[in-house]
Amino acid sequence: MKYISTRGQGGEKGFKDVLLAGLAEDGGLYVPKELPQFSAEKISSLRSLPYNELAFEVIKPFVNGEIEDSILKGLIDDSYASFAHTAVAPMTQIGHNEWIMELFHGPTLAFKDFALQLLGRLLNHVLTERGERAIVLGATSGDTGSAAIEGCRHSDALDIFILHPYQRVSEVQRRQMTSVLDDNVNNIAIHGNFDDCQSMVKESFADQSFLPENTRLVAVNSINWARIMAQVVYYFHAALQVGAPDREVAFSVPTGNFGDIFAGYIAKGMGLPVGKLVVATNTNDILHRFFKDNDYRKQELKHTLSPSMDIMVSSNFERLLFDMQNRDGAALASLMDSFQQTGTLSVSDSAWDDIKVLFNSSRTDNESTCSAIKELFDRTGYLADPHTITGVRALAEVDIPEEMPKVVLSTAHPVKFGEAIEKAGLETPALPHHMADLMEREERYSVLENDLKKLHGFIQEHSKHS
Numbered sequence: 315m316k317y318i319s320t321r322g323q324g325g326e327k328g329f330k331d332v333l334l335a336g337l338a339e340d341g342g343l344y345v346p347k348e349l350p351q352f353s354a355e356k357i358s359s360l361r362s363l364p365y366n367e368l369a370f371e372v373i374k375p376f377v378n379g380e381i382e383d384s385i386l387k388g389l390i391d392d393s394y395a396s397f398a399h400t401a402v403a404p405m406t407q408i409g410h411n412e413w414i415m416e417l418f419h420g421p422t423l424a425f426k427d428f429a430l431q432l433l434g435r436l437l438n439h440v441l442t443e444r445g446e447r448a449i450v451l452g453a454t455s456g457d458t459g460s461a462a463i464e465g466c467r468h469s470d471a472l473d474i475f476i477l478h479p480y481q482r483v484s485e486v487q488r489r490q491m492t493s494v495l496d497d498n499v500n501n502i503a504i505h506g507n508f509d510d511c512q513s514m515v516k517e518s519f520a521d522q523s524f525l526p527e528n529t530r531l532v533a534v535n536s537i538n539w540a541r542i543m544a545q546v547v548y549y550f551h552a553a554l555q556v557g558a559p560d561r562e563v564a565f566s567v568p569t570g571n572f573g574d575i576f577a578g579y580i581a582k583g584m585g586l587p588v589g590k591l592v593v594a595t596n597t598n599d600i601l602h603r604f605f606k607d608n609d610y611r612k613q614e615l616k617h618t619l620s621p622s623m624d625i626m627v628s629s630n631f632e633r634l635l636f637d638m639q640n641r642d643g644a645a646l647a648s649l650m651d652s653f654q655q656t657g658t659l660s661v662s663d664s665a666w667d668d669i670k671v672l673f674n675s676s677r678t679d680n681e682s683t684c685s686a687i688k689e690l691f692d693r694t695g696y697l698a699d700p701h702t703i704t705g706v707r708a709l710a711e712v713d714i715p716e717e718m719p720k721v722v723l724s725t726a727h728p729v730k731f732g733e734a735i736e737k738a739g740l741e742t743p744a745l746p747h748h749m750a751d752l753m754e755r756e757e758r759y760s761v762l763e764n765d766l767k768k769l770h771g772f773i774q775e776h777s778k779h780s
């Protein structure tokens with residue numbers, strides 16, 4: 315199986331090159347040229363597998379033999395062994411034919427661990443084999459940095475540098491990052507805001523002359539194909555438990571950059587009977603407006619109670635647009651160029667009608683976030699975080715056949731987002747047992763001025779040269 319760019323240039327690539335590249339050279343995103351196909355018999359045969367073994371079966375065709383099976387299996391086993399629940403992604407029933415799949419039992423209590431635990435290990439394996447090293451550089455407004463750090467800490471071929479705005483992230487968020495003391499992990503608090511941090515990262519990718527020799531710069535953001543690939547697995551996991559391949563299953567997915575839900579679309583493309591995909595947004599609702607009115611239009615960023623879904627544009631949406639343009643790279647490239655200039659795009663009526671057979675959407679504002687958290691708690695005793703609740707609420711808003719099982723992807727543990735829980739009139743739960751001592755753990759981080767030269771000097775000094 316080979317990969318191509320959504321913008322049509324650069325020819326076909328193998329799995330390892332796609333893994334290391336992140337973004338394609340023509341500015342597009344990598345997608346499989348053709349999807350592996352799983353028959354109903356094959357899907358049935360996966361039913362009794364534990365999560366790690368299922369993951370191996372689903373991921374293997376995407377790696378296409380470029381990593382030996384026994385090694386790939388080891389990397390996958392290690393990735394999910396660190397989860398604090400032996401089911402890895404346990405399901406809880408919240409209503410008639412309605413489930414929540416908990417994707418927050420990883421080391422940072424959010425679903426990004428599913429992808430980043432594996433991504434760090436895959437990168438480490440491929441770099442070591444090639445005798446190379448890489449620097450992972452990223453900026454975080456608080457929530458996503460820790461998942462990248464936890465994903466890279468065990469990888470000797472990686473040095474990770476995560477910038478966060480000094481004194482502008484919550485104590486729990488800071489401690490989740492800064493209490494990781496491995497010597498390839500570098501937390502840097504920048505005197506500035508999140509945008510300052512992000513600009514420094516962007517400028518570093520644009521001019522990489524500061525890098526030590528034989529070292530590459532890699533991005534672990536959600537456009538990396540390997541992240542999507544890892545997320546496909548839990549759609550199989552959930553669907554098998556509620557009746558696939560004999561029944562169609564609906565998924566409701568709290569959505570920001572369209573990575574998580576796109577993995578559900580890929581699962582369907584592989585043969586999993588996914589009957590509906592519900593895009594649940596907060597008031598940063600560009601995707602909801604697209605699915606409602608075929609109007610994908612950039613608006614200003616709004617800060618909400620579900621901050622990990624606060625986006626202006628959805629970086630992975632390009633992958634779906636590529637299919638809606640009949641996989642014509644040139645047509646997609648010109649659509650994206652015009653979006654860059656005008657801040658708006660739409661697709662043909664027929665492409666939009668076709669995609670709406672599978673996708674539905676719903677938007678939840680801050681007030682409904684709180685009332686829905688309370689309502690679910692009163693009805694079931696289940697406490698959902700403010701991201702997850704957008705998915706729960708969306709199910710009540712859209713039309714899905716009664717007999718179709720519905721699974722909401724729970725993307726974070728409620729302890730991470732206490733503000734919304736308290737606004738809902740409920741109490742923030744305690745940290746789970748494996749993190750109970752977080753507030754006492756030793757921390758390590760450096761504070762730097764908002765100055766690119768100083769950052770680059772710091773990276774040169776603190777990365778391990780080969």
Ligand SMILES: *Cc1c(COP(=O)(O)O)cnc(C)c1O
Pocket residue numbers: 424425426457536568569570571572573574575622623701725726
């Ligand atoms: C990243 C994130 C999301 C959004 O996921 P996308 O793949 O960007 O759509 C939702 N909830 C939480 C808690 C997240 O961290």
